[in-house]
Amino acid sequence: MARFEWTVALRYLKSQRKQSGLSFQTFISISGVTVGVAALMATLAVMTGFQHKLRSKILGINSHIILTDGRGVPMAHPEMIQEQISKTKGVVAVSPFILGQAMLSSDGTVSGTVIRGIDPEGEKKVTSLSRYMISGHLRDLLTTNGKAKLPGIILGKDLADHLNLTPGDPVDVISPTGTPSAFGMIPKIRHFVLVGIFKSGLYEYDNTLALLSIDEARGFLAIPPGDVSGLEIRVNKIMNASPIAKTLSKSLGFPYWPRSWLQMNKNLFxxxxLEKTVMFIILVLIVLVASFNIVSTLTMTVMDKGKEIAIMKAMGATQRQIMHIFMIDGLMIGGVGTLVGLPLGYLICFFLEHFYRLPNDVYFVSHIPVIIRMSDILSVSVAAIGVSFAATLYPSIRASRLDPIQAIRYE
Structure with a gap:
């Protein structure tokens, strides 16, 4: 675009009384875009942060891929399958596990639980559960404790609090299926001692999950020696979990059923x-409302500068040049608003992350997690500048179609 168009455009953005400053209408238009961009950026950063934090919490307790028997029965002697999976490209570690349900009892308090039998050393390679231990260690499951030499059990923080248990306390594990006897089915009870407590921050796990060694879980749940409920698989990159799960499904065939973390939590994520997308659309409306100020500002400028526009057209300015003048004005308003709004949004994110605290008994984090992604910054910038440009179309077309003879006649 010609230098003359930029010169005129800059002049129209300035105040008539004070040419060194912006006009009030221009300032309001820029402020509207700035607020919209800042709100949009902060919201996307917070929602991305919560999504990432929740994903890390879930993957801290669970592995990237779970392989089970699709028929709902234990996997018999999975050593060969485990070795085959370990050779698959992208697989980092594999560990067996046993899963079942039971009830815990302590001093008259009873609570349902999910029993997970693990290999402590293998579990460290496939999950981050060891990092959530606030008391004891996973390896304590392999040692007997107390005078009675009871096997160890690890509970979630909320489950231990509900049963009023502390490390070293005994706890009874009751099987809901029971064992047959001359008097019919009687409950199967095993005595354990609490050797550790973990806190993931997710109530679903902290209030329901109990960990045993894989051998203790196999004996308690009456699973044949050597059999397991499935295999936990860790991959090199979490976003590769679904493709690798499909590869394993094809290579292993029926009845093996590999599921990635994304498949198991598909509804949640x-x-x-969807929530993030909807919030993006709603907050873009703030920028859209700000664009109305751009339309009104440029329309008033067209009406106020009608005589000047007519003179420029009479001196040879084309319709395209006149349109360019007002498009430049709109893009500059949107561009300046975006450039100011982005750092303002970053400051809002910084304040929320470092100075705003959340109650620990309600949320799984103590502060608002914030993650600013380049893709979000680009989306916000493109949306703001795109809406600002669209707002220039009507005033620009109106100015370009101004009849110079009629405009000068009535001046």
Whole structure:
């Protein structure tokens, strides 16, 4: 665009009384875009942070891929399958596990629980559960404790609090299926001692999950020696979990059923993605409202500068040049608003992350997690500048179609 168009455009953005400053209408238009961009950026950063934090919490307790028997029965002697999976490209570690349900009892308090039998050393390679231990260690499951030499058990923080247990306390594990006897089915009870407590921050796990050594879980749940419920698989990159799960499904065939973390939590993360998308659309409306100020500002400028526009057209300015003048004005308003709004949004994110605290008994984090992604910054910038440009179309077309003879006649 010609230098003359930029010169005129800059002049129209300035105040008539004070040419060194912006006009009030221009300032309001820029402020509207700035607020919209800052709000949009801060919201996306917070929602991305919560999504990432929730994902890390879930993957801290669970592995990237779970392989089970699709028929719902234990996997018999999985050593060969485990070795085959370990050779698959992208697989980092594999560990067996046993899963079942039981009830815990302590001093008259009873609570349902999910029993997970693990290999402590293998579990460290496939999950981050060891990092959530606030008391004891996973390896304590392999040692007997107390005078009675009881096997160890690890509970979630909320479950231990509900049963009023502390490390070293005995706890009874009751099987809901029971064992046959001359008097019919009687409950199967095993005595354990609490050797550790973990806190993941997710109530679903902290209030329901109990960990045993894989041998103790196999004996308690009456699973044949050598059999397991499935295999936990860790991959090199979490976003590769679904493709690797499909590869394993093809290579292993029926009845093996590999499921990635995304498949097992599809509804949750789909809801979070939908929420983020909807919030983006809603907050873009703030920028859209700000664009109305741009339309009104440029329309008033066209009406106020009608005589000057007519003179420029009479001196040879084309319709395209006149349109360019007002498009430059709109893009400059949107561009300046975006450039000011982005750092303002970053400051809001910084304040929320470092100075705003959340109650620990309600949320799984103590502070608002914030993650600013380049893709979000680009989306916000493109949306703001795109809406600002669209707002220039009507005033620009109106100015370009101004009849110079009629405009000068009535001046």
């Amino acid at each position: 789909s809801a979070l993605l």
